[in-house]
Amino acid sequence: MMATKTLLNPTKMFGEIPGVDVGHQFYSRAEMVVVGVHSHWLNGIDYVGKGHGKKEEYKGYTMPLAVSIVISGIYEDDLDNLEEVVYTGQGGNNLLGDKRQVSDQVMLRGNLALKNNMLQSVPVRVTRGHACSSSYTGKVYTYDGLYKVSQYWAEKGVSGFTVFKYRLKRIVGQPALTTSQVHFYRAHAPESLSQLRGLVCEDISGGQENIQIPASNLVDNPPIAPMGYVYRKSIQVAKGVTLPTTATGCNCKGACIDPRICACAQLNGSDFPYVSKDGGRLIEAKAVVFECGPKCGCGPSCVNRTSQHGLKYRLEVFRTPNKGWAVRSWDFIPSGAPICEYTGTLMRTNDLDNISGNEFIFEIDCLQTMKGLDGREKRPGVLPLPTSSHLEINDDKKTESFAEYCIDAGTTGGVARFINHSCEPNLFVQCVLSSHHDIKLARIMLFAADNIPPLQELTYDYGYVLDSVMHPDGKIKVMPCYCGAKECRKRLY
Template identity: 65%
Template sequence: MDLSGDNPSRRCSARIEKLNSQKPPCKVSKYREEAESKSKRNPKRKRSDKTVKPKNSSKIEKNTEMKAQLDGVDEADKVKEASDDVVVAKEAPEEVVVAKAVTDANAKEGEGKSAHAVVRAAIRSFYTHYLHFVQEEEKRCGKVEADNESVKDDSKTKKIMKKGDSPKYNSKNSSRRPDSKALAKKTVKKGDAPKDNGKNSSRRPDLKALTNMLGTGTALRPNRIGSIPGIDVGHQFFSRAEMVAVGFHNHWLNGIDYVGKNGNKLQIEDFSRYTLPITVAIVISGQYEDDLDNCEDVVYTGQGGNNLLGNKQQIGHQKLERGNLGLKNSLDQKVPVRVIRGHESKISYVGKVYTYDGLYQVVSYWAETGISGFTVYKFRLKRLEGQPSLTTAQVQFTRGQIPNSISDIRGLVCKDISGGLENIPIPATNVVDDPPVAPTGFTYFSKIEVPKSMKLPTQVRGCACKGNCVNSRDCSCAKLNGTDFAYVNRDGGRIIEPKAVVFECGPNCGCGPECVNRTSQKGLRYRLEVFRTAKKGWAVRSWDFIPSGAAVIEYIGKLRETSDVNDPENNYVFDIDCLQTMKGLDGREKRVGDVPLPSYMVNDEDMDKGPEYCLDAGNSGNVARFINHSCQPNLFVQCVLSTHHDAKLARVVLFASDNIPPLKELSYDYGYALDSVLGPDGEVKQLECFCGAADCRKRLF
């Protein structure tokens, strides 16, 4: 956060240890004595304590009914119509409602907070599950590829060998001669293929993640007519499975979400005063050839009789039943319907983005002969007044108003604040100040500046992998992270869940720069922009969509000992508190994905005392110094070790905790405890927070 000049959100006090909760903040004599006993005060520092804690998704029992529906569903040509009933976990406990339905790891984040926080926690949990299953699929596909290569090699060997011939072996190496039976087992007939040949036996990771959440009762089940708390008009989903996970649209396949007579018992009780079925939500995504969408006024084609193989043509008559009858009953009972529009988009792993466009009222319906000659039911819906304007009415709904080039930016004050040091230019804009000014007072560095007087730890030996590290059982670096790599290959590398520390491959490893276990070392991957705000000084946003788990930027500054940083006006100091986070000291939240450090890396005395080193970006640093605090951040802090294994000197990297749409401001939680900062007079200092989040604490410290 930029805090220069007289900005009201400036941080300008020294950070101290968290106040004793039993001591009232107004009594500061104890702290004044502590302050006077020191010749210099330690300035406040950004900490990596309050971060997102997605669930460590181990093997979770699956919901058998949902499993039967999802098994084998991988491509559109495999899809069949889903069950008539709303897809929910049967016999779910009554307390599994919006305020409680989050995974254990996200429960603290969701409980007692706003509906937005609960929804966000559920979505984060969904993507943690999703990335775990992506990793499983990557390993499975890697095994299939290896098996196929083995089959090809054996087939070539068989062709080369004539009938009755046997391989020639050097007598010196006769002990290496393979057993003839084993060779016969490996040899396959022409046309044969491994049983697990990839696509046919796979299941989409998002559907497997959904199965887990439904089977364990951690998916949200708001059971509401109308808008869902925590999901505003314009909210974007990146798959239908994600919508099911938060209870916004309870069919991962069908376009109509309705409550049927044979649905979940608790759900039926919630709608006991209505004539069932009733439709509560529809998805408009162009799947029916008879659809007509004018945004405010929609003619929606009912369900049934559609060719789900992909050509969208009717192949049968529709009936007034299930979702169609639900729409008719919604008309009769004046039940508003949530409308979600799907649009093709490359940023989504399913090729579509689904946007909530608000509530519509069914105003009429009729049956007619459709384009293909079959009976179809049509439903006219009109958008209710008094709602925010549509976002999907414009072509750029997923892109905002992203300029085509840097020269097109309004308020451009600097074309590249990095001066060419980053592989992607970072422009700066200012439409707030008059006259507009550019960021000043610092020198841009793309690598950590290490004083000559500071001795760095010895570099580790590294793994013996060649090319890219693919087998976690063979990679010595991966073993340090637990049972597997911390990342998946998807989207250029994404971390599955936050950890106290991640061990990456380093300069002495045998793998190349594209190795998945070097995800945070690949430089700037997204087009970032520094822009001026009215209340928070400088801020950072991305022109590109950033998927959850992606490495965004490393916090760069001058490496210093914390005892040497005594300037209370320096607001860009970041404590390297990896060890303290692991132990949960000073109110830091321990992470579910933690893996204990090997004993030779841990010194109990180091863990008990405060951070020994910090990154000072006051006079020199990178774009990360401009990223603001938020009480509901979309980034989290991750400590990473690669060159060495000294956690006191870990690299500090910011990762995406959510799917971040273009032009959304980037933010992370600075980690300050309330009433934890004293001024020069020993009084507790307070600083107003302007993050604007629904769960804002109103004070930064």
């Protein structure tokens, strides 16, 4: 692409790169070169050299000047506290993987560039690299915004050689760092509970999930664990609610392979909604996904049972300063991967004692989503069903405007109850039918809407319409939104 002059931003520029927001992830240094975030696939400092000083776009600057740095734990003297970085200059490193200095650094090239950034108050882009087994390069790089160089000095490093140090402070007013409350050891997510700062509970599921879900709290003093609920990994059915009869399944054996003969694939528009990559990933958000169920001939390894396999990623519940509890993953999550099911007590919406005072109510509005009602984005999936009995939908006006059933996770529920709202979420809600085909009682699953790097908070759009929530006295209830998204609506409802 360099040879054919097809790079997106071939000219080195100071400040933000159009279209690259805080939290944007890349899976190789080459991808960063193509976009123009960082034009070197090896050097940690990307700078404009003295030879470019006469160009019009750099008029008024003294060169060299740095435009970007990558923090990947290459140097043994690096210190990263996220909002503030002590960055080691370039040179004198043996590049053999043990991070040791073998000679003195000199005040030239990138080192001189960072010094000039401080003298001329020019910000520098900062990108952090993390190990990632799911990436084709073994790493994922996350753009963390603009930093200013506030100080520099020379000192003897750990190995006895002179190194240059640069103190960089993150410029205020930018979107919050997705890693702002996690202690890093050379930029890695915790590898065990012993590395997690603020641990208040080793497993909030109490062993119910196949992977522990720890909770951490660096906000409260003294720190407290999540309380006021009972963890349940599966749906509890309230009195008076009867689940439909188990649906007739497919006749496939072992696994569903041929969509032409699989009855469940026929319900999904004559195709399978998942691909088998990474243990099963949803191809696209759909009006409803029909999975294989109890009466199907296929086994538990069938890809069309993807959402039924439980947790696949190491999740952590953590305390935030203004949003209560939140959830993040220690692992890289690929787009389309299932995260978790929203569980709680399945009940009739009319039976709720006080919906306005319960922030953990999830209305099963799959029918309304299918029809694109009340501002919902209509999804693909007008399904070519053999007969109307395969999808039990009541088309009366009351059902269209009102979700008959809901899931109450206020006093009992799973990890999904801690996932916060965002106006620009990285998860999406998907209705799934497996044991029966009544859309009003569909399972609610959360899937990854994009590739999600480790330690980024998991969020989905709660879908409230502004001015739609009322106090018991009839007045409109207002809740501010603290999601921090660039296009935040400022109100949850």
